[in-house]
Amino acid sequence: MPVSTSKIPSPSQIPPFYCCYLLQSDKKTKSFYIGSTPDPYRRLRQHNGDLKSGGAKKTHKDTSRPWNMICLVSGFPSKVSALQFERAWQHPVNSKHIARDHTNLLSLKATGPRSKTARISSLDKHLAVLRALCVHTSHYRLKLNVTFIDQTAAEVWHKNKFKLPSIPLHHSLIDAFSVEPVQEEYRQAHGTTLDALKKLRANDNQHQHIYDITDERLAACANPICGICAEKINFPVQEALVCYNNCGSIWHNKCIANQLLGERSSNIIPTRGQCPSCTGILIWSDMARDLSRRIGEHIIESESDHSDF
Ligand SMILES: [Zn+2]
Numbered sequence: 521m522p523v524s525t526s527k528i529p530s531p532s533q534i535p536p537f538y539c540c541y542l543l544q545s546d547k548k549t550k551s552f553y554i555g556s557t558p559d560p561y562r563r564l565r566q567h568n569g570d571l572k573s574g575g576a577k578k579t580h581k582d583t584s585r586p587w588n589m590i591c592l593v594s595g596f597p598s599k600v601s602a603l604q605f606e607r608a609w610q611h612p613v614n615s616k617h618i619a620r621d622h623t624n625l626l627s628l629k630a631t632g633p634r635s636k637t638a639r640i641s642s643l644d645k646h647l648a649v650l651r652a653l654c655v656h657t658s659h660y661r662l663k664l665n666v667t668f669i670d671q672t673a674a675e676v677w678h679k680n681k682f683k684l685p686s687i688p689l690h691h692s693l694i695d696a697f698s699v700e701p702v703q704e705e706y707r708q709a710h711g712t713t714l715d716a717l718k719k720l721r722a723n724d725n726q727h728q729h730i731y732d733i734t735d736e737r738l739a740a741c742a743n744p745i746c747g748i749c750a751e752k753i754n755f756p757v758q759e760a761l762v763c764y765n766n767c768g769s770i771w772h773n774k775c776i777a778n779q780l781l782g783e784r785s786s787n788i789i790p791t792r793g794q795c796p797s798c799t800g801i802l803i804w805s806d807m808a809r810d811l812s813r814r815i816g817e818h819i820i821e822s823e824s825d826h827s828d829f
């Protein structure tokens with residue numbers, strides 16, 4: 521595999537929104553499904569058959585539909601990290617991402633062929649495994665967001681039946697259901713909270729205003745010229761960065777990255793700096809996330825279709 525000699529890491533190393541989620545069947549409340557996706561809104565519609573294509577086979581039975589997306593976890597530093605988390609959540613028995621104490625507490629030790637394939641069929645257990653994953657050293661330092669879209673799930677989480685430790689303070693716990701009440705009628709027809717999921721996708725935490733500014737600027741400017749090297753930007757969607765302080769400046773991503781790096785050339789990635797035009801503060805990771813989102817929109821994402829039951 522060729523090693524890149526470029527000083528600027530690919531912006532795709534910082535993923536756009538990607539989450540792991542827990543589904544619960546509305547009809548069979550002991551049926552669960554754990555998956556991951558860049559777009560929970562679209563994904564839930566696939567699971568419930570509102571969209572023709574996609575959705576795991578395990579969720580296709582009419583006897584289980586509709587599925588409710590009751591909880592999701594986001595904020596992973598890479599897709600690989602999210603997929604590892606998903607895998608451990610699905611297969612917690614003897615997982616290296618769960619502390620031994622917690623493995624014992626949750627009886628997640630494989631002691632024979634039967635227990636190895638034992639299904640986890642209670643909400644308490646799925647959420648306890650989630651908590652054990654959040655506090656494990658491999659995830660402790662990340663800044664994860666645990667979002668509850670279902671009030672009962674949030675209550676089960678707070679009850680903490682297995683007395684596991686609290687998640688670290690720098691993780692955030694979000695009660696989406698209290699922000700976006702679920703219409704009962706709608707829930708019965710389509711599963712949970714499509715509106716809440718749609719909003720979640722749109723919000724993508726605090727980055728939406730940056731996306732709006734860049735989208736508007738790129739749409740208004742057919743042949744942009746880089747404000748630093750004065751050359752044409754050939755592929756604006758894939759390589760342009762825009763000053764999100766809204767001064768209208770537009771650059772090659774490499775030009776502004778080098779500018780922000782400045783004298784500190786021993787660093788590989790810039791962290792923050794001033795816009796050369798308006799002197800407003802620019803945070804590199806915010807700009808890289810925006811670029812990553814634009815590139816991501818041109819890639820057909822494949823969700824994983826593993827099942828834990
Ligand atoms: Zn340039």
Ligand SMILES: [Zn+2]
Pocket residue numbers: 763764765766767768769795796797798799800
């Ligand atoms: Zn500016």
